[in-house]
Amino acid sequence: MSNRDYYEVLGLGKGASDDEIKAAFRKLARQYHPDVSKEEHAEEKFKEINEAYGVLSDSDKRARYDRFGKEGLGGMGSGGFRDYSSDFGDLFEEIFGGFGFSTGRRSRNAPRRGRDLQMQVSLKFEEAVFGVEKEIEFQREETCSNCKGSGAEPGTTPVKCSTCNGQGEVRQVRQTFLGQMVQTAACPACNGRGQIITSPCKTCRGNGLERKNIKKKVTIPGGVDVGTQIRLNGEGGPGAFGGPSGSLFVVLDVKPHQFFKRRENDILLNLDINVAQAVLGAEVQVPTLDGDENLKIPAGTQPGKIFHLKGKGVPHVRSKHQRGDQMVMVNVAVPTKLSKEQRELFEKLAESLGTTVKPQEKGFLDWLNDAFGG
Numbered sequence: 001m002s003n004r005d006y007y008e009v010l011g012l013g014k015g016a017s018d019d020e021i022k023a024a025f026r027k028l029a030r031q032y033h034p035d036v037s038k039e040e041h042a043e044e045k046f047k048e049i050n051e052a053y054g055v056l057s058d059s060d061k062r063a064r065y066d067r068f069g070k071e072g073l074g075g076m077g078s079g080g081f082r083d084y085s086s087d088f089g090d091l092f093e094e095i096f097g098g099f100g101f102s103t104g105r106r107s108r109n110a111p112r113r114g115r116d117l118q119m120q121v122s123l124k125f126e127e128a129v130f131g132v133e134k135e136i137e138f139q140r141e142e143t144c145s146n147c148k149g150s151g152a153e154p155g156t157t158p159v160k161c162s163t164c165n166g167q168g169e170v171r172q173v174r175q176t177f178l179g180q181m182v183q184t185a186a187c188p189a190c191n192g193r194g195q196i197i198t199s200p201c202k203t204c205r206g207n208g209l210e211r212k213n214i215k216k217k218v219t220i221p222g223g224v225d226v227g228t229q230i231r232l233n234g235e236g237g238p239g240a241f242g243g244p245s246g247s248l249f250v251v252l253d254v255k256p257h258q259f260f261k262r263r264e265n266d267i268l269l270n271l272d273i274n275v276a277q278a279v280l281g282a283e284v285q286v287p288t289l290d291g292d293e294n295l296k297i298p299a300g301t302q303p304g305k306i307f308h309l310k311g312k313g314v315p316h317v318r319s320k321h322q323r324g325d326q327m328v329m330v331n332v333a334v335p336t337k338l339s340k341e342q343r344e345l346f347e348k349l350a351e352s353l354g355t356t357v358k359p360q361e362k363g364f365l366d367w368l369n370d371a372f373g374g
Contacts, residue, residue, distance in 0.1 A: 006052035006065065014066065018057070025053040046094050095318065111243035117236045119250045123220065125257035129289055129314050132223035138216075141209040141237055147201035151208040158195035168194040209238065218250060223317035225262070228252045259287060265314040265324030272333040273297060288312045288326055295328065303332045 007014055010024040029050070034043040055061045055073065060337035064072040119138050143149040152158050160166040164187035174182045186192035200206030218231065229249050236246025261268040271286060285292045288309060295307060306329050313324025338346065 004048065006055055009048055009052040010056065016056075021053065025049065025057070045196040047346055055202040061111070073231070089180060110241060112240040113243045114237035114246035116246040116249060118251060120251045121218075121220075122253045122255060123224070124255055125260060125262075126289060127220070128224050128254040129222060131220055131224075133217055133219050135215060135217050138214055138248070139211055140214055140235075140248075142212050143238060144201055144208055144210045146203035146210075147208065149208040150197075151201055152197050152205065153199040153201050156199040158197045161187060161190035161194055161196050163189035164194060168192040187303040195207050195234045220252070221317055222315040223261040223265070224252050224254075226252065226254045265316060267324065267326040269326060269328050270331055271328050272331050273301075274333055274335070277301075278303070278330070278332045286326075286328055297330065301330055301332075303330065305330045 007016065010016075010021065010028065012020060012024055016024075020355050028044065031037060032039065032042045032046040032049060034046055037046075039045075039198060050326050059259075061073060094276040117138065117140055119136065121134060121136060123132065123134075144151075147154060150158060161168075166172050166191065168187055169184045169192065170187050172185070187194070190196055197206050201208075204210045216232075216235065218230065218232065224230075229251050232248040232250065234245045235248035238245050259269060267289065270285070271284075273282070273284065276282075277284065277297055278301045279299065281301070282297045284295055286295045286309070290312060292310070293309060295309070309326040309328065311323045312326035316324075334344070
């Protein structure tokens with residue numbers, strides 16, 4: 001048992017958190033593990049670190065140690081390698097990973113999923129609203145058509161690696177103060193494949209994969225927006241050792257429309273009407289994504305008035321039968337040029353209306369926020 005204070009051993013204060021204790025232990029264990037450390041007395045220091053962690057990582061032991069010191073531990077023990085390995089088996093991977101070793105928990109030839117791919121597709125505004133079928137073209141790696149993925153030139157066969165006996169790994173048994181430790185590393189002769197290719201395929205140069213251009217039709221549902229991702233399972237890179245292929249993520253971009261703007265599932269449209277239409281009322285044609293619609297403008301319509309065209313907005317992606325609305329904001333266009341007759345009429349109108357002005361209780365931005373719900 002170490003004579004030093006356990007907190008001192010780990011370089012911590014008495015109020016250290018569990019995470020701080022774990023972090024300090026991992027750092028020191030990597031530094032002083034006798035199989036990798038060249039420092040003098042590394043084995044003794046590692047035992048001391050492990051002993052301190054065995055106590056401070058256990059809430060009951062730590063409480064008794066804080067209150068009574070080492071004498072208070074009694075028959076509870078002072079840690080040992082068992083405590084360390086049960087909580088931090090991954091530490092071996094961290095310590096020996098940098099030296100080309102592995103704990104062997106996962107076979108190097110285990111099935112592995114292929115990598116995911118991503119591409120961007122641009123849509124017209126109407127295509128995003130109603131959906132469309134697009135043909136996309138992209139590149140991905142596929143099994144070599146010449147060697148069928150073996151990496152060997154047709155007519156030749158890879159031979160089993162004599163260094164690892166076809167296992168893809170070499171094992172080393174090392175004697176440590178903890179007993180025998182088996183460490184594995186990728187076979188340096190075959191790079192972990194278990195086979196030696198004596199005549200590499202001329203098409204893929206022994207890689208077993210070749211890059212190909214792929215064309216595919218993709219159905220894009222109505223209601224998508226900028227940034228929407230469509231996942232195509234199995235269209236990514238090929239898996240290794242029998243693993244599944246990755247996915248292709250199609251990221252959508254939408255071109256702006258000349259007149260329409262989108263707010264979630266609603267379509268916004270600014271519509272100019274003349275002074276006479278606003279004052280007297282009128283029936284006008286309004287463009288929508290489904291074609292022109294008649295809209296009745298009541299007499300006395302004020303600038304900024306918003307009319308709702310129900311069901312003329314964007315479909316919900318998850319429900320084709322539900323659509324947003326089209327909101328038409330009316331602007332009164334003030335003429336900048338008048339004929340002589342028009343000017344005379346406006347002068348008569350101005351004379352009859354008078355020159356009295358009335359301050360507005362709300363500003364333009366307040367009104368705009370009210371109109372569109374903030």
